[in-house]
Amino acid sequence: MADDWTEDEYVEYLHGERRSFAWVLQRYGGLTPVEAANAALKRYPYEASDAPFRGLIFHDHSWHWAMLAIHGDDYTVEHPELVDPPPEYDALR
Template identity: 65%
Template sequence: MTWNEAEYLDCLQSERRGYAWVMQHHGGLAPKEASEAALECYAYEPAEAPYRGLIFHDEAWHWAMLAIHGDRYVVEHPSWPIRHATTEPLSSQSTSASQHRGNTPRPLSKICARAPNS
């Protein structure tokens, strides 16, 4: 996928907000820690980076829940939603990453691993 800088930055900010929200409300992080975790997970990637934006193939909810509960959270808690309804207003403030997602394979090496109390 080719991103123009404005689209990329808009998507990056949106996903950072969503990730921080989940880390704060479901992971128990303080607001500052949640923001730091989001910056760590969603680091800026320069335009020439070969896989720029690949992390956007899954939503912030998913990456945060992986960090909080581990990679089996979906199996161990099947009643939990894929995306929490209250994170939607955060991502609707700007272009949602889901609008840019394609059928990109899951980046196994890029799982945000900042869990609470880690």
Template identity: 85%
Template sequence: MADDWTEDEYVEYLHGERRSFAWVMQRYGSFTPAEAEAAALKHYPYEASDAPFRGLIFHDLSWHWAMLAIHGGSYWVEHPELVNPSPEYEALD
């Protein structure tokens, strides 16, 4: 995450990643909307502006983190069709 992002930009990006993560959890993980939202909040907690490595989780797409949560550590080997985000995921934002 860029050091020069404002707090509002950070929060907006955080909410976007949570939405995307929750969408993947529902679509590919069969989570209910409530379960998906809870998983997204847990995976993407708010980090204070002075937290070390704030926003480091943003270095990979929420698609990747959700696939890891659903299919585990080498999902790309067992499910090569899921390596790249789906067109529906790409259209979320």
């Protein structure tokens, strides 16, 4: 996973996940752009290259983490229509 990435690749992916996470929080969670950006920074902090488990959060896409933040652990049951992201989300990636 992120262990094999260069620093530039890690940072690029990190920024992409932050951007996608913030987009979902704005679109589906009703957060303002500033609130969503702050939440994304908190959810996806920069991890130093020697940090244990660096990039582990990337094992699930930002869509999943944002849905958990908005709807909770049961979002897949209570909102099955949100299990898969829409094309607009995929276009961000």
